[in-house]
Amino acid sequence: MRAKKGRPPLHHAPHAHPLVCLLFWLMRAQRLGVGDVSRRAGLSNATLWHWRTVKSPNLVNFEAAANAAGFELALVDRATGQIVTMPKPEAA
Numbered sequence: 001m002r003a004k005k006g007r008p009p010l011h012h013a014p015h016a017h018p019l020v021c022l023l024f025w026l027m028r029a030q031r032l033g034v035g036d037v038s039r040r041a042g043l044s045n046a047t048l049w050h051w052r053t054v055k056s057p058n059l060v061n062f063e064a065a066a067n068a069a070g071f072e073l074a075l076v077d078r079a080t081g082q083i084v085t086m087p088k089p090e091a092a
Helices: 018-029 034-041 045-053 059-068
Strands: none
Touching: 018 045, 018 059, 034 045, 034 059, 045 059
16 A cells, blocks of 8 residues: 655754744644745745754734734733733723
């Protein structure tokens, strides 16, 4: 029986942040390549590849890549599990 062809597994450096690993896992699940996400986010391919192997992303670039992959970042209250948002400004 022949092995199924597909994408090779993604390997991450031990230092890679869990959010970087999650982003690459989500990209793979959606069949989004590094080129697709980097182009949509306005980043170079090398920037995303370096997150997996060499460097950690800054928040602005990571948010841009997450948005380009169809996700957004959120803060979650550890005690309640609720997503925390900024209050809406009051109407004048």
